[in-house]
Amino acid sequence: MEKPVVVRFAPSPTGPLHIGGVRTCLYNYLFARQHGGKLLFRIEDTDSQRFVPGAEQYILDSFKWLGIEFDEGVGFGGDHGPYRQSERRDIYKKYVKVLLDSGKAYYAFDTKEELDAARAATPNFQYDASTRGNMRNSISLGMEEAQRLIDNGENYVVRFRIEPGEEVLVNDLIRGEVRINSSILDDKVLYKSADELPTYHMANIVDDHLMEVTHVIRGEEWLPSSPLHVLLYRAFGWEAPQFAHLPLLLAPEGNGKLSKRDGDKYGFPVFPLLWNVPGTDTTYSGYRECGYLPEAVVNFLALLGWNPGNDQDFMTMDEMISLFDLAKCSKNGAHFDIKRLLWFNHHYLQECDEQMLVDTLKTQIAEHGADAKSDEYVKTVVQMMKERINLPQELWEQCNFFFAAPTEFDEKSLKKWWKPEAPKYVSELCDFLEAQDDWTGETLEPKVMEWIASKEYKTGAVMNAFRVTLVGAARGPQIFAITDMLGREESLRRARKAVETL
Numbered sequence: 139m140e141k142p143v144v145v146r147f148a149p150s151p152t153g154p155l156h157i158g159g160v161r162t163c164l165y166n167y168l169f170a171r172q173h174g175g176k177l178l179f180r181i182e183d184t185d186s187q188r189f190v191p192g193a194e195q196y197i198l199d200s201f202k203w204l205g206i207e208f209d210e211g212v213g214f215g216g217d218h219g220p221y222r223q224s225e226r227r228d229i230y231k232k233y234v235k236v237l238l239d240s241g242k243a244y245y246a247f248d249t250k251e252e253l254d255a256a257r258a259a260t261p262n263f264q265y266d267a268s269t270r271g272n273m274r275n276s277i278s279l280g281m282e283e284a285q286r287l288i289d290n291g292e293n294y295v296v297r298f299r300i301e302p303g304e305e306v307l308v309n310d311l312i313r314g315e316v317r318i319n320s321s322i323l324d325d326k327v328l329y330k331s332a333d334e335l336p337t338y339h340m341a342n343i344v345d346d347h348l349m350e351v352t353h354v355i356r357g358e359e360w361l362p363s364s365p366l367h368v369l370l371y372r373a374f375g376w377e378a379p380q381f382a383h384l385p386l387l388l389a390p391e392g393n394g395k396l397s398k399r400d401g402d403k404y405g406f407p408v409f410p411l412l413w414n415v416p417g418t419d420t421t422y423s424g425y426r427e428c429g430y431l432p433e434a435v436v437n438f439l440a441l442l443g444w445n446p447g448n449d450q451d452f453m454t455m456d457e458m459i460s461l462f463d464l465a466k467c468s469k470n471g472a473h474f475d476i477k478r479l480l481w482f483n484h485h486y487l488q489e490c491d492e493q494m495l496v497d498t499l500k501t502q503i504a505e506h507g508a509d510a511k512s513d514e515y516v517k518t519v520v521q522m523m524k525e526r527i528n529l530p531q532e533l534w535e536q537c538n539f540f541f542a543a544p545t546e547f548d549e550k551s552l553k554k555w556w557k558p559e560a561p562k563y564v565s566e567l568c569d570f571l572e573a574q575d576d577w578t579g580e581t582l583e584p585k586v587m588e589w590i591a592s593k594e595y596k597t598g599a600v601m602n603a604f605r606v607t608l609v610g611a612a613r614g615p616q617i618f619a620i621t622d623m624l625g626r627e628e629s630l631r632r633a634r635k636a637v638e639t640l
């Protein structure tokens with residue numbers, strides 16, 4: 139019988155969760171759900187030097203916002219805990235001993251100075267079968283001497299004894315077969331007595347085994363570690379999980395990885411939520427606070443490195459779950475394209491809870507000291523204008539003229555439409571409009587058109603000049619939709635005032 143699918147997301151809490159990590163977790167989630175399996179959340183905090191307080195909670199909050207759910211792990215419980223590696227020291231010690239006892243690992247006592255000296259003496263020095271005899275370890279010194287040093291309290295590390303000349307095969311579900319020769323690998327450190335903690339490699343594979351992980355889906359940056367991991371599984375006599383290394387997320391231009399500096403450089407967030415660097419004033423912006431919708435971020439990320447092969451852009455989580463396929467993931471890095479994310483956001487804003495947009499606009503109106511009139515009015519404006527925005531933050535910029543008369547006029551629009559005849563057109567139009575009883579846009583429009591024709595004016599010249607007086611620029615929705623909203627008094631007041639001042 140096939141083992142049930144178990145995948146994991148295993149971040150190190152070294153700071154805010156990078157958007158590349160979000161994608162990795164999303165793919166794990168889609169894969170788990172598609173196979174009716176489980177997704178585990180494990181914290182890999184064996185590097186105490188790089189531990190950042192708050193990072194773990196930040197990661198949990200991010201996935202909650204994004205709608206990606208875990209089945210087991212830190213914050214969720216389960217039968218394979220604890221799920222924080224710093225709480226699993228005894229487990230790792232036991233397995234380090236297993237390797238030591240079987241001769242597949244050994245103690246090494248070389249100090250930093252000794253290692254530096256070896257590196258200086260031999261170009262491309264590698265601690266391996268060809269050099270370990272010249273170093274200070276339990277193989278060169280003998281076990282008795284090693285034990286004496288340990289009893290004396292000397293610091294040591296445990297190294298993996300890699301036999302040269304073995305073929306290592308990593309069967310990657312995205313990259314196919316990756317073959318290497320074990321001779322190129324060094325005797326990796328698995329454990330350090332100084333902090334009584336295993337290194338990433340040791341803890342990672344012990345946990346994946348004990349947590350019954352069947353598929354390791356992770357970023358391409360971990361591909362070079364996987365032959366070592368395969369050898370470790372072999373040393374324990376354990377079956378290795380299936381690997382799938384996801385393509386890199388690249389900066390918008392060039393071949394570099396998307397970094398947090400790119401966010402600053404190109405002016406978009408690279409983190410899901412706002413992050414305050416602990417103990418400093420430095421903050422990094424987050425998608426949530428910038429007005430991106432979780433559905434948009436998820437949909438966009440899903441397609442950065444995978445596509446279902448059917449030209450479909452917009453997908454619900456359920457559709458993604460049923461369509462997702464590791465075999466259709468690309469081997470090549472995917473360029474981050476903020477315009478595309480904005481396009482997704484635009485799409486999802488059209489279907490989102492309108493009240494959120496109403497509230498955003500109301501806040502902006504208050505911030506600008508303008509008059510919201512009524513909830514109904516704000517709601518109508520949102521309905522009229524939301525198709526013009528990619529982010530809720532753009533509402534005020536697009537809609538301000540519904541709430542406040544223009545105080546500034548766009549220069550380009552003036553140059554184009556505020557020609558010497560414009561004041562005459564607009565005041566004559568005002569006189570005409572003033573005489574109309576029915577001010578609904580529908581009735582007004584044909585009458586105004588008729589009037590312009592009777593005067594033999596150009597429609598564009600009259601109506602755009604009028605528009606500029608109401609909006610402050612030659613933009614916005616249909617002009618009679620604007621007069622409808624502003625009403626007779628306000629429309630005429632703005633137009634007459636502009637004629638006087640412009």
Ligand code: GLU
Pocket residue numbers: 148149150182342355356357360
């Ligand atoms: N702790 C590693 C990370 O931060 C996990 C790598 C893996 O998935 O094996 O990404």
